[in-house]
Amino acid sequence: MTWSMFDDEPRAVARFRAALQGARLHHAWILAGLDLERAGALAQTFAAALLCALRSDEGCGTCGPCTRLVAGSHADFIKIAPEGDGPTRVIKVDAIREVVRAVALSPLEGDRKIVVVTDAGRMTRDAQNALLKTLEEPPPSTVLVLVAHQVEALLPTI
Numbered sequence: 001m002t003w004s005m006f007d008d009e010p011r012a013v014a015r016f017r018a019a020l021q022g023a024r025l026h027h028a029w030i031l032a033g034l035d036l037e038r039a040g041a042l043a044q045t046f047a048a049a050l051l052c053a054l055r056s057d058e059g060c061g062t063c064g065p066c067t068r069l070v071a072g073s074h075a076d077f078i079k080i081a082p083e084g085d086g087p088t089r090v091i092k093v094d095a096i097r098e099v100v101r102a103v104a105l106s107p108l109e110g111d112r113k114i115v116v117v118t119d120a121g122r123m124t125r126d127a128q129n130a131l132l133k134t135l136e137e138p139p140p141s142t143v144l145v146l147v148a149h150q151v152e153a154l155l156p157t158i
Contacts, residue, residue: 002045002058003016003017003045003057003058005041005045006038006041006042006045009034009038009042012031012034012042013042016042016045016046016049017057020046020049020050020057021057025143026143027135027138027142027143027144028135028138028143028144028145028146029043029046029143029144029145029146030120030145030146030148030151030154030158031043031145031146031147031148032147032148032149032150032151033149033150033151034147036118036119036147036149039147040116040118040147043116043118043145043147044069044079044116045058045059046114046145047059047069047077047114047116047143047145048061048066048069048070050112050114050143051065051066051069051074051076051077051109051110051112051114052065052066053065053066053110064109065109065110068109074109075107075108075109076107076108076109076110076112076113076114077113077114077116078099078102078103078113078114078115078116079115079116079118080095080096080099080115080116080117080118081117081118081119082118082119082122083095089119089122090122090123090124090127091117091119091120091122091123091124091127092124092127093124093126093127093129093130095127096123096127096128096130096131097130099115099117099131099134100130100131100133100134103115103134103138103139103142103144104139106141107141111141112141112142112143113139113141113142113143114142114143114144114145115142115143115144115145116144116145116147117131117144117145117146117147118147119147119148119149120146120147120148120153120154121148121149121150121153121154122153123154125155128154128155128157128158129155131158132155132157132158135158146158
């Protein structure tokens, strides 16, 4: 994936690229108001740039970390999404607790772990509260990206 796929989202791309170029890499990001599928793809493009062995601006797509990310087998990339079918799909507290445990461990392949929570607005209240401490005091090698249709679906503390 390349940044050019997201020409219709210039502000989001500019912020991610500025962070990658050293302006300041925040530990947590919220992508809200975008189509969930496109926002998830944008988050994965950001993850590719962060995990790329060549430190490419957008991920080279050919190094080991990039190919494992695309294949869904990168050890330092965690993607979580709602479970179940239809409008009752949710992200349960146990899934978030597992993420919290995983990011507490050192990265296996590179120098950071990336977590993308797709449709984060579907986290239960307990799940959001379980994630809160990690958002407030993240391990130094962790970047979290929450993808939500509407930011209002998240607790104000998030």
